[in-house]
Amino acid sequence: MIPVQGYVGQSVAVLGLGRSGRATAAALRAGGADVVVWDDSVPARDLAAQDGFEIRDLTKAGAFDGVAKLVVSPGIPHLYPRPNPVIAAAWDAGVSVDNDIGLFFQSFATPEWDGFDVAPWIVAVTGSNGKSTTSALIHHILVENGRPAQLAGNIGRGVLDIDPAHDGEIVVLELSSYQTDLARALTPDIAVFTNLSPDHLDRHAGLGGYFAAKRRLFAEGGPDRAIIGVDEPEGCYLANQLGEGANDDRVIRISSGRKLSQGWCVFARKGFLSEVRKGRQVGSIDLREIAGLPGAHNHQNACAAYAVCRSLGLGPKGIEAAMRSYPGLPHRSQLIKEHNGVRYVNDSKATNVDSASKALQAFTNIRWICGGLQKEGGLDAVIPHLGNVAKAYVIGREATEFARQLDGVDAAICGTMAAAVAQAAKDALPGDVVLLAPAAASFDQYDSFERRGDDFIACVEAETM
Structure with missing residues (x-):
């Protein structure tokens, strides 16, 4: 742990109690700060209370009285699309706002x-x-x-x-x-x-x-x-x-x-x-x-x-x-296995069209599993890179709309990962690559790109046993 310096005896508030928020609260306490914490999640607050942290509802009037600094977890918007109300309250109270990265460098x-x-x-x-x-x-x-x-x-x-x-x-x-x-x-x-x-x-x-x-x-x-x-x-x-x-x-x-x-x-x-x-x-x-x-x-x-x-x-x-000797990272152009001459590659981290385009340029004869929660801008940027795609297998709640944008590509609307992997494996020929590179976020069906990639791996294993 890196004890946070500069706040001995001062009150510091932590907003958000995920991985970074919990570590930040512990590091502030180790450095001598008096730490108060808040999260909208009741289970997160209960865990912090079990660790001995004071729970303070930072949404209430006067919550920042005597507070020297507010430390915000990275997932919480501080300015756009609109300021978080707790952060806006800190501004109004004249309390400086920082995050764990700033505290680390300090x-x-x-x-x-x-x-x-x-x-x-x-x-x-x-x-x-x-x-x-x-x-x-x-x-x-x-x-x-x-x-x-x-x-x-x-x-x-x-x-x-x-x-x-x-x-x-x-x-x-x-x-x-x-x-x-x-x-x-x-x-x-x-x-x-x-x-x-x-x-x-x-x-x-x-x-x-x-x-x-x-x-x-x-x-x-x-x-x-x-x-x-x-x-x-x-x-x-x-x-x-x-x-x-x-x-x-x-x-x-x-x-x-x-x-x-x-x-x-x-x-x-x-x-x-x-x-x-x-x-x-x-x-x-x-x-x-x-x-x-x-x-x-x-x-x-x-x-x-x-x-x-x-x-x-x-x-x-x-x-x-x-x-x-570098093994690569999970969910990033990760070769899962080769079966009957077909390679299965997990690039679930390709959550936007640019990263998916790069994945599509890295392979040929692609059976492309794509779809999910689309990001702003649509799919126009990926269209020029579809030349290596033999067929697309579209997942997600908006699979029909996603497939409609893949102009000139043979696309099967599958909905689920299991259906997409099963159909892609059935269609694939020796030399093909079954590639998960969604060009979309995972949150319509999964809580993270890691969970989506893990589901792909499990489906591949089930289809190729």
């Missing part, structure tokens, strides 16, 4: 660091797609090369739930826009921006607000090194803003699909990763046979992880060897 460094030979590092990864894979891959490479490391944030453990830093340790954080948008302190040593595509637009009042939330990771404190995906205009803009000329090594540009030549850059083309510094290639990796990193979208993740690890002093050969 509290991670301690006087004990003065005795370390090598100060700990923080690597923070954000972007629309690939954050989890990039963060996990960085962590895997570091551990495989004997570097002490922890993985936290939007993946793994909550940021305040990790262990205090050791000499030379590297903490890798995956940070979502919900987390970067509100944090009052953001000071990583290395910051990564993978890419940008429309997502969470209601939460950020459009694409500009969404990008602004990501950009805060680079603007609030200024990392020592920024690794920026430049395959979208926003990334090009950000790299330009952060660097002083093409040869400023504080910025490493990365790309999947096009050759780069400015300063220090890492790019992947036709399955080969190249590192270029001052116009000379200084490293390369053949990514095509790395099973845990299929497709161009994963090659971008590989470029980002490679750039981070090179910034931390690792050599190309050590990075390559670790990449080859």
